[in-house]
Amino acid sequence: MKTSIEVEYWVIDRTGALCTPGDLTEVSPQVEEEFVDCLLEIKTTPCESVDDLATQFVERLDETLREAAARDRGLVPLGTPLHGGTIEQLPEERARIQRRVLGDDFDYAKHCAGTHIHFEKRRVVDQLNALIALDPALALANSSPYYKGRRVAAGARPYIYRKKGYAKYPDHGQLWEYAESVAQWNDRLERRYDEFERAAMEAGVDEEAFEANFTPDDAIWAPVRLRKCFPTVEWRSPDATLPSQIIQLARDMYPVMDAASRVDVRIEGERGRVTDEEITLPEFDAVREYTDAAIHDGLDSERVREYLERMGFDVDAYDPLTRRFDGRPQIDEADARKRRLTYANALERDVARLTGSKRAARKQNA
Numbered sequence: 235m236k237t238s239i240e241v242e243y244w245v246i247d248r249t250g251a252l253c254t255p256g257d258l259t260e261v262s263p264q265v266e267e268e269f270v271d272c273l274l275e276i277k278t279t280p281c282e283s284v285d286d287l288a289t290q291f292v293e294r295l296d297e298t299l300r301e302a303a304a305r306d307r308g309l310v311p312l313g314t315p316l317h318g319g320t321i322e323q324l325p326e327e328r329a330r331i332q333r334r335v336l337g338d339d340f341d342y343a344k345h346c347a348g349t350h351i352h353f354e355k356r357r358v359v360d361q362l363n364a365l366i367a368l369d370p371a372l373a374l375a376n377s378s379p380y381y382k383g384r385r386v387a388a389g390a391r392p393y394i395y396r397k398k399g400y401a402k403y404p405d406h407g408q409l410w411e412y413a414e415s416v417a418q419w420n421d422r423l424e425r426r427y428d429e430f431e432r433a434a435m436e437a438g439v440d441e442e443a444f445e446a447n448f449t450p451d452d453a454i455w456a457p458v459r460l461r462k463c464f465p466t467v468e469w470r471s472p473d474a475t476l477p478s479q480i481i482q483l484a485r486d487m488y489p490v491m492d493a494a495s496r497v498d499v500r501i502e503g504e505r506g507r508v509t510d511e512e513i514t515l516p517e518f519d520a521v522r523e524y525t526d527a528a529i530h531d532g533l534d535s536e537r538v539r540e541y542l543e544r545m546g547f548d549v550d551a552y553d554p555l556t557r558r559f560d561g562r563p564q565i566d567e568a569d570a571r572k573r574r575l576t577y578a579n580a581l582e583r584d585v586a587r588l589t590g591s592k593r594a595a596r597k598q599n600a
Contacts, residue, residue, distance in 0.1 A: 235492050236280035236354040237287050237484060238466070242347040242474050244310040245272050245302070246578060250571030252319040253307065261301050264294055269329040270344045271322045272315070274298075280354065280464075284488050288481045292588045295477055299582055308578035312555065313378040313391035313473030314345045317570035321345065328447040334437040335430065342399035345381060346391045347474040351484055352466035356495035360513075361467045362419065363412045364494040365458045367506060367515040368469070371547060373528035373538050374483055375472035377555035383570065385563050388532030388556050391473050392457075396529075400455065406430065407455050409525060411518045412501060419460055423450045430454075467491075475555055476584045486547045508546040516541075532556060555580075 247253045252272035259267045264277045276294055281287040295309075302309055315321070321344045323329050333340040353361060376389040387393040400407025405426055413419040427450040434444050451462045457471040472483060490508055498512040504520035507513075516524070527535040532554055539549050555577065565573070 235356065235488070235495070236282060237284065237488060238278045238280045238352045238464075239287065239291060239480065239484065240275055240277045240350040240352075241291075241477075241480060242268055242273055242275045242349075243581075244312065244315050244347055244474075244574065245274060246308050246310055246571075246574050248306045248308075250573075250575040250578075252315055252321065252574075256305060256307070258298065258302055258305065258307065261298050262294060265298055267324065269324055269326055271324055272319070273347060274309075280352070284481070284485045287484060288588075291481070292477055292585060296585050296589050299585055308575070309581055310574045310578050311377060311475050311477075311581045311584075312574070312577055313347055313376070313389065313475070314381055314394075315347075315570065316378060316380045316565060316573055317383040317567045318345075319567065319570070327443060331434060331439050331444060331447055334439055335433045336399070336402065339399055339401060342381075342394045346395050346399075348391060348470060349375060349472040349474055349480055349483075350468055350470045351472070351487065352461070352464055352468050353488075353491045355460075355465050355467060358416050358460065358467065359413050359419075360494045360499040361491060362458060362460060363499065363501070363515055364490060364513060365467055365469050366409060366412055366518070367521050368487065368490065368545060369409055369457055369471055369521065370524035370528040370538055371483065371487070371542055371545070372471040372473070372525070373532045373535070374542070374547065374549070374552040374554060375475045375479055376528075376532045376557075377473040377475040379556045379559055380565060380570075383565050383567070385561075387530045388534065388554075389473065389529045390556075392471060392529045395455075396457075403429070403433070405456075409457050409522065412515070416460070420450075423454060423460075426450075427453050476581060478584050478588060479552060479554075481588075482548075482551050486551075490546050505544060506541060507544045 245255045254271050255274045259265050266275045278290045378390050379385045381390045381394050396407050430453050459468045461468050501515045504516050506516040524541050527538050542549050
């Protein structure tokens with residue numbers, strides 16, 4: 235089963251201030267600019283195994299970090315930039331249309347940096363439903379509790395993205411209920427697309443401009459998506475965080491998603507469990523409760539920890555960055571800059587450790 239990832243990182247200068255990537259996006263076709271001026275995205279191609287995925291991701295990130303250092307820039311592995319800073323939307327038609335529809339709520343999205351994990355389509359309905367049930371695993375990657383300097387949740391990014399950014403259109407940004415069939419899922423997608431198109435027309439967006447920038451496949455921002463163009467099922471819930479944590483997340487999720495294509499998958503009760511013989515997904519209302527706790531409390535929720543362990547995750551292998559922040563309710567911009575520098579350094583150390591481990595393994599196997 236092929237797997238790929240996409241991770242967004244904040245770009246900072248040597249003082250910790252947010253800045254533009256400049257020509258960093260020319261490092262590789264797998265390094266791209268995002269819709270705001272201080273964010274870039276690093277992608278992998280589809281990989282046959284998690285080991286291959288880890289190798290490609292770390293090598294691409296290592297190369298990008300070296301080029302960033304040569305330009306007096308750093309990359310920050312946090313779900314939000316902690317404080318407001320100056321974040322400008324790039325002059326791109328797609329983002330302008332979103333702003334016309336969402337209004338000021340679109341500003342929330344400008345403060346979000348996430349991780350997207352793609353799994354090759356196989357038994358699609360069971361894969362979709364498994365990803366929905368695994369959504370509370372976002373707690374394992376929570377990396378920032380702050381939005382514009384104010385503590386809002388253990389996972390500030392999923393909180394502001396789901397609860398604030400799409401408050402007017404909850405079906406566009408919230409977790410969807412389990413699917414009964416691909417046709418049903420596509421019908422939901424078409425209805426949400428039509429809803430978004432009507433809102434755009436009411437906001438004065440030109441119809442041709444809308445159709446040139448959006449399709450049903452890419453107009454919805456729900457945490458779990460069925461992508462036609464890749465083709466994959468995609469999980470968009472985790473924060474940007476350290477690569478070692480992202481790789482561990484992919485490593486824990488892969489066998490569950492693989493099993494969802496081979497064993498019986500059923501929906502029953504509130505607990506959920508993954509075994510070698512079957513996957514039992516909790517009813518959707520229970521998943522929603524687990525996910526809310528994962529956003530607000532993260533791994534401090536014993537109920538979330540126990541659920542994730544039953545679903546196959548090695549919870550003790552994770553160290554969510556959000557837990558490293560002290561409990562103060564607010565931070566100012568000066569403190570945010572210091573912390574960005576701290577976590578940019580943590581990213582460099584994490585990558586150095588991962589590249590060193592891989593080099594040592596290659597020498598040992600030579």
